[in-house]
Amino acid sequence: MSYLLRSWQGAVALLLCLLALTQLPLLGPEAPLPVGSGATSVILLLIAGGALASFLPIPSAALAAILFVAAHGAAWLLIGSVDGNEGHAGSAFFLLVAASWLLGWRCITVLADIEPNGRAAETVLRLLIPAIFGAWILILWEAGTRGAGVPFILLPPPSAIGERIGNSLPILAADVRQTIFKAVLFGYVVGCAAGFAVAILADRVTFLRRGVLPIANLMSALPIIGVAPIMVMWFGFDWQSKAAVVIVMTFFPMLVNTIAGLGAAGAMERDLMRSYASDYWQTLVKLRLPAAMPFVFNALKINSTLALIGAIVAEFFGTPIVGMGFRISTEIGRMNVDMVWAEIAVAAVIGSVFYGVVALAERATTFWHPSNRGG
Amino acid sequence: MTSSPSPVVSARKLGLTFQTGDGPVHALSDVDLEVAKGDFVSFIGPSGCGKTTFLRVVADLEKNTSGEITVNGMTPEEARKARAYGYVFQAPALYPWRTIEKNIALPLEIMGHAPAERAERIERTLDLVNLSGFGKKYPWQLSGGMQQRASIARALAFDADLLLMDEPFGALDEIVRDHLNEQLLKLWAATQKTICFVTHSIPEAVYLSTKIVVMSPRPGRVTDVIESTLPRERPLDIRETPEFLEIAHRVREGLRAGHSYEE
Ligand SMILES: Nc1ncnc2c1ncn2[C@@H]1O[C@H](COP(=O)(O)OP(=O)(O)O)[C@@H](O)[C@H]1O
Ligand SMILES: [Mg+2]
Numbered sequence: 001m002s003y004l005l006r007s008w009q010g011a012v013a014l015l016l017c018l019l020a021l022t023q024l025p026l027l028g029p030e031a032p033l034p035v036g037s038g039a040t041s042v043i044l045l046l047i048a049g050g051a052l053a054s055f056l057p058i059p060s061a062a063l064a065a066i067l068f069v070a071a072h073g074a075a076w077l078l079i080g081s082v083d084g085n086e087g088h089a090g091s092a093f094f095l096l097v098a099a100s101w102l103l104g105w106r107c108i109t110v111l112a113d114i115e116p117n118g119r120a121a122e123t124v125l126r127l128l129i130p131a132i133f134g135a136w137i138l139i140l141w142e143a144g145t146r147g148a149g150v151p152f153i154l155l156p157p158p159s160a161i162g163e164r165i166g167n168s169l170p171i172l173a174a175d176v177r178q179t180i181f182k183a184v185l186f187g188y189v190v191g192c193a194a195g196f197a198v199a200i201l202a203d204r205v206t207f208l209r210r211g212v213l214p215i216a217n218l219m220s221a222l223p224i225i226g227v228a229p230i231m232v233m234w235f236g237f238d239w240q241s242k243a244a245v246v247i248v249m250t251f252f253p254m255l256v257n258t259i260a261g262l263g264a265a266g267a268m269e270r271d272l273m274r275s276y277a278s279d280y281w282q283t284l285v286k287l288r289l290p291a292a293m294p295f296v297f298n299a300l301k302i303n304s305t306l307a308l309i310g311a312i313v314a315e316f317f318g319t320p321i322v323g324m325g326f327r328i329s330t331e332i333g334r335m336n337v338d339m340v341w342a343e344i345a346v347a348a349v350i351g352s353v354f355y356g357v358v359a360l361a362e363r364a365t366t367f368w369h370p371s372n373r374g375g
Numbered sequence: 376m377t378s379s380p381s382p383v384v385s386a387r388k389l390g391l392t393f394q395t396g397d398g399p400v401h402a403l404s405d406v407d408l409e410v411a412k413g414d415f416v417s418f419i420g421p422s423g424c425g426k427t428t429f430l431r432v433v434a435d436l437e438k439n440t441s442g443e444i445t446v447n448g449m450t451p452e453e454a455r456k457a458r459a460y461g462y463v464f465q466a467p468a469l470y471p472w473r474t475i476e477k478n479i480a481l482p483l484e485i486m487g488h489a490p491a492e493r494a495e496r497i498e499r500t501l502d503l504v505n506l507s508g509f510g511k512k513y514p515w516q517l518s519g520g521m522q523q524r525a526s527i528a529r530a531l532a533f534d535a536d537l538l539l540m541d542e543p544f545g546a547l548d549e550i551v552r553d554h555l556n557e558q559l560l561k562l563w564a565a566t567q568k569t570i571c572f573v574t575h576s577i578p579e580a581v582y583l584s585t586k587i588v589v590m591s592p593r594p595g596r597v598t599d600v601i602e603s604t605l606p607r608e609r610p611l612d613i614r615e616t617p618e619f620l621e622i623a624h625r626v627r628e629g630l631r632a633g634h635s636y637e638e
Contacts, residue, residue, distance in 0.1 A: 268466060269468055272462070274436060275436065275455065276481075286470075286485070370515075
């Protein structure tokens, strides 16, 4: 029993293989390109071999490599087998996909338990685990949509989205240039800078402090679908009106967080500054702003997502014939869902990179904060 | 009372009442005190007797509501603006985003010292508190005792003649504390500073001080001022001599008279 417990994924994968054997062939009787028994046995052998290996006392790294090859090789062959046979997959197909997915899971578990020796190994592991995880989301998506023949309009397989991205690089690049490098970046920089500057102004001038927060609060409550068309009227169809929407959206989070951050320095730390007869600006620069940095970065991270959403949605309300939001709204009307998904994928990647860059800057700036100190 | 020609701190009928939600709190009342140049004065008493408040009034971090006080012959505010004192708080209050040497540089930057002079002073004060070689560390990489020593170095860096220390070693264990007390005395002898030192440890007060101010709470007031007869040169084992025990006994009597340790 404890022998089985060493790898329950392997045990279940073996069971699924046996079950699949009773349900062969892989594809239904009407499949235009039936799969030969040779290919089917290779798939079965890969999965069974990987599953059996997972019970053996093999060194972790070697076992992970075996599981990696078995799981992904089987998945590759399985997806290849539905090529031209979309919608004709039988239950054996899905059982084997599930079995190889379990091996992939086992592979991640083994990798996660490895004690990396050295920084390089640690970095590789830290990247490899989420990469395998992400790959399996795509594999299951691909096998599911193509095996079951999900209508293209509902959910295209990732391979089709990838192909669309590959074939539309110039259009995507133009859209990214319009939406990200003009509207988002400009709006983000100006909105964050303005929120930060007004927060400091409000800190310095008492009457502003009383007045500015309620008004800024009101501004943040404005619905974007109301703001966007008005900005188009004010600033025209081009990217400037989208940048204005982004400014409106990012201003408030930065303002509120900076004001909160300026209050974050402790009483003793302030008394210390007072004991040096430090003036307002010295105290601000040497104590209160550094202490506010975790709050400021919080706003920068929130705003990196808000800016992207704001610019894309704002393009629904009139743009020149370029831009990610424009593309999404027109291509969905033409039922070109693969192009919509291509834009979504590009937006997701850019959003993650954007967030990642801000997070890295945060780590470098607020390394001293208890939540970042580490070892 | 030894009143030298120009006392560093001089308080007459000093009082401070906090207006709080539950009515007034008399943190200080009728405090008369003189601290002469070169004195090492300890303030001892149960918590809540106004030791911290007195130091904060001297430092102009709190305003007295009655009586008079001068620091170096000026009002506390003038003295603060003239950077007359260094304050060591109960906690190190080092800025975690600055290394130890940058923390010591902080007052020097604010007071406008040139970089070369900053470097020279940082090195000298780090040496004074036995932290040479730790300048590049961040505060959170050091032990509590080292952090507190760094905060003393920071208070020494700009050469104010008056050092105000509010239970600087209160959070440390006794072994570290003994060691730091010894170092503090050496430092005092080396720098000739005037030190006001808050503590609630009788041996610490007697070991360190030339003058011990015994206080009692509600309202916070001075009940006794004891001039120490111990020599300025004090090895740690002076604490076993009859003279030392005699002074400690007087302090304890003073505290008891002020009906203190009931809380
Ligand atoms: N900012 C303040 N507001 C109200 N009451 C205070 C404040 N600071 C101190 N007190 C009160 O004044 C009294 C003396 O406090 P403190 O000087 O801190 O005493 P000690 O340092 O001797 O323990 C206490 O009763 C305390 O509660
Ligand atoms: Mg106190």
